[in-house]
Amino acid sequence: MLNLSDLIDFLHKLVEDIIAGLGASLTAIESGHDLALANKESLVTGGHLVTQAVAKHGVKLLPVDSEHSAIFQCLQDKESAKSLTKILLTASGGPFFGMKTEELRGKTKADALKHPNWNMGAKNTIDSATLKNKGLELIEAVWLFGLPPEKIQIVVQRQSIVHSAVQYSDNSIIAQLGVPDMRIPIQYALTYPARVPGVVPELDFTTLKLLTFDVADEETFRCLAACKKAIKKGGLGPCAANGANEEAVKLFLEDKIGFLDIGRLVEAVVDSDSFGGDYTLADVYECDKMARAFVRAHL
Secondary structure, three states: OOOHHHHHHHHHHHHHOOOOOHHHHHHHHHOOOOEEEOOOHHHHHHHHHHHHHHHHHOOOEEEOOHHHHHHHHHOOOHHHHOOEEEEEEEEOOOOOOOOOHHHHOOOOHHHHOOOOOOOOOHHHHHHHHHOHHHHHHHHHHHHHHOOOHHHEEEEEOOOOOEEEEEEEOOOOEEEEEOOOOOHHHHHHHHHOOOOOOOOOOOOOOOOOOOOOOEEOOOOOOHHHHHHHHHHHHOOOHHHHHHHHHHHHHHHHHOOOOOHHHHHHHHHHHHHOOOOOOOOOHHHHHHHHHHHHHHHHHOO
């Protein structure tokens, strides 16, 4: 039998392997079990379906993404949570932080795969380089915490020590800090609401000399801008943005398109339709296919 530490390491490897998991997430919810959600695409592509199922079956949705786990932890004071006014969603900024469009034009997959803080799979690392990952997390936060996108501020925190924060109506801010290790949010989801001795090193404040904060540049990193457009459009907009990105990243890793083409193609898909209205699970899969075909047709 796996002990807690071995189980967390096993699940960590699963988190790195990004596979669309909407169907599996819905099946788990419908079985009446609480769901520790590591697959953000479930909420990005079918947020309406997932939250509707959670309400219907009376289960808990426990976030595993480090940022969303941090927000969830900051909201455990139920009385204060009622006065939540803003989410501060942190980002590392990826390997290209501070660069402008022309500096990004010739970047290769080898460049984009050099993440400064996190050890992730290729897909997630490229998404961090384009800031697409943060756009997907913004969409996920909308569904998880019930705030509109304009109340979710993306803040670059280069050291990846502050994992996210929340602001209340009195302008108090509560943040969750820790070393950048996915085993922390995985463990909390598995043991919630209890906390057990940690499997990762403690954060040593005697060696922590600097914490910096900056603004996410969505003018340069168009994937982030596209995600904001998509969630504001609603409906299947986020699904289209996700499918287009997955296809574009695949092409980039195959050296068939350039780095800047990823944002161009994702934004073009989002701009191509209104995407509003209710949808079914079949509609989600159809939209995903459409978005991928759009990308291949507009290289």
